[in-house]
Amino acid sequence: MKNAIFNKNRNLRDYDKEPITLYDYEVFYDSCITAIPLLCALAIPLSIKALFDNEVLADIILGNIFAFGIIAFMVIVFLVFDNPKKSKILIKNSIVEFYKINSNELKLRRTVELTNLNETICKPLFGYSKKKGTKAILVCISIFSFAIIVAMSFLFFIGFWIFGFVGLLLTNFILYIIIGKKGDRFFTIFPRIAVASPYMMAYGGGNLTPPQYYSLIIYNHSKYEEVKEYFLNLHNINIDNIEKIYF
Numbered sequence: 001m002k003n004a005i006f007n008k009n010r011n012l013r014d015y016d017k018e019p020i021t022l023y024d025y026e027v028f029y030d031s032c033i034t035a036i037p038l039l040c041a042l043a044i045p046l047s048i049k050a051l052f053d054n055e056v057l058a059d060i061i062l063g064n065i066f067a068f069g070i071i072a073f074m075v076i077v078f079l080v081f082d083n084p085k086k087s088k089i090l091i092k093n094s095i096v097e098f099y100k101i102n103s104n105e106l107k108l109r110r111t112v113e114l115t116n117l118n119e120t121i122c123k124p125l126f127g128y129s130k131k132k133g134t135k136a137i138l139v140c141i142s143i144f145s146f147a148i149i150v151a152m153s154f155l156f157f158i159g160f161w162i163f164g165f166v167g168l169l170l171t172n173f174i175l176y177i178i179i180g181k182k183g184d185r186f187f188t189i190f191p192r193i194a195v196a197s198p199y200m201m202a203y204g205g206g207n208l209t210p211p212q213y214y215s216l217i218i219y220n221h222s223k224y225e226e227v228k229e230y231f232l233n234l235h236n237i238n239i240d241n242i243e244k245i246y247f
Helices: 002-010 026-052 057-081 135-151 152-177 222-233
Strands: 020-022 085-090 095-102 104-111 193-195 214-219
Touching: 020 222, 026 057, 026 152, 026 214
Parallel strands: none
Antiparallel strands: 020 085, 085 095, 095 104, 193 214
16 A cells, blocks of 8 residues: 555656566576585686696696586576576565466465565575575684595695685676676676565476566666666665675
């Protein structure tokens, strides 16, 4: 009711009749943002170490070509067999609907009620990041970092994080090119806007699907401005200023 009165008084867009439409890039984004930075964090420091250990340069180059070739192959296969454009997100006045094509039919997978947004809305970097409850992730990172120092060296540990960040920038640039529309591309290392907690469906064997049906991945300037206007007008939230979650 409040939104209806607001729309009437300000002559704003009725998003139930004219919803904002986006593609669902969540699984594709999470696959890239995990695999590419991790590969850079491992492959580049190891290659530098191999050079100082006088390893054969040709072997180092071939090893890197093979490793990065696997990532490129993974991206291509994903785009061909699980094209994100086979999905759709509709943003309405008070809900967000996530759809997926199944047997050539667009089926509703999840409906998110946009209530208590201030408690959930954020810009997480990774799929398992969320506004609350990240202590477990930080503990895992700390243990992993300690294991690297013990197994390798402190210099390798520094290189791991530096080149991991380089990989993060590289990943976002690649996605900026692939996802962004020519002439309307929008570069950011935080393209995801989470509007709910991640949805993970358990299968019979106990395995979980990747976190999905909870966020918007935006690399187009016009879409970002459209979504920004929506949250400002209907929910009084400026998405430029919402909390960023690094882990």
